[in-house]
């Protein structure tokens with residue numbers, strides 16, 4: 529007889545915990561590492577299009593690199609007093625921030641691509657231009673354009689956050705051997721560049 533109320537209480541606590549996990553988070557900046565946590569997170573969150581991301585000729589996964597860049601950008605931003613919501617590919621939440629960035633590396637026919645950006649119409653021209661100017665000065669390969677695929681323009685992550693500025697960043701093409709070799713030792717530096725850009729554009 530004693531067990532039933534205990535079980536009910538346990539269920540209530542479990543349900544509260546789930547609600548808290550699913551709740552919205554607020555912060556200055558959201559940083560998502562593209563494809564992080566997949567494929568495991570797809571089953572849990574019922575993601576049908578479970579895109580695992582690109583991989584290089586030597587089997588390096590895009591989702592290994594996106595985590596390095598995202599973690600470094602997050603570390604620097606937090607060290608400078610920003611509140612960062614750090615997200616993987618799949619999560620059951622809707623966040624509110626001032627700016628949201630989604631980190632990716634491209635894969636294609638070898639060397640047919642390069643760096644690019646994707647963003648919804650609400651993102652300001654100044655925000656996009658600011659990143660392009662900064663990254664073009666650093667990245668010595670092709671900048672292939674803006675919203676050059678539907679996936680970039682209508683990225684599912686854009687719908688999971690309220691933010692005046694939202695941008696998906698492809699840092700380069702990992703299926704291009706020259707770009708791959710150049711990028712591999714510079715992942716942390718990419719995170720630093722991203723953090724510096726965000727600190728310039730986003731008020732605390």
Ligand SMILES: [Zn+2]
Nearest residue numbers: 562581632633
């Ligand atoms: Zn990707």
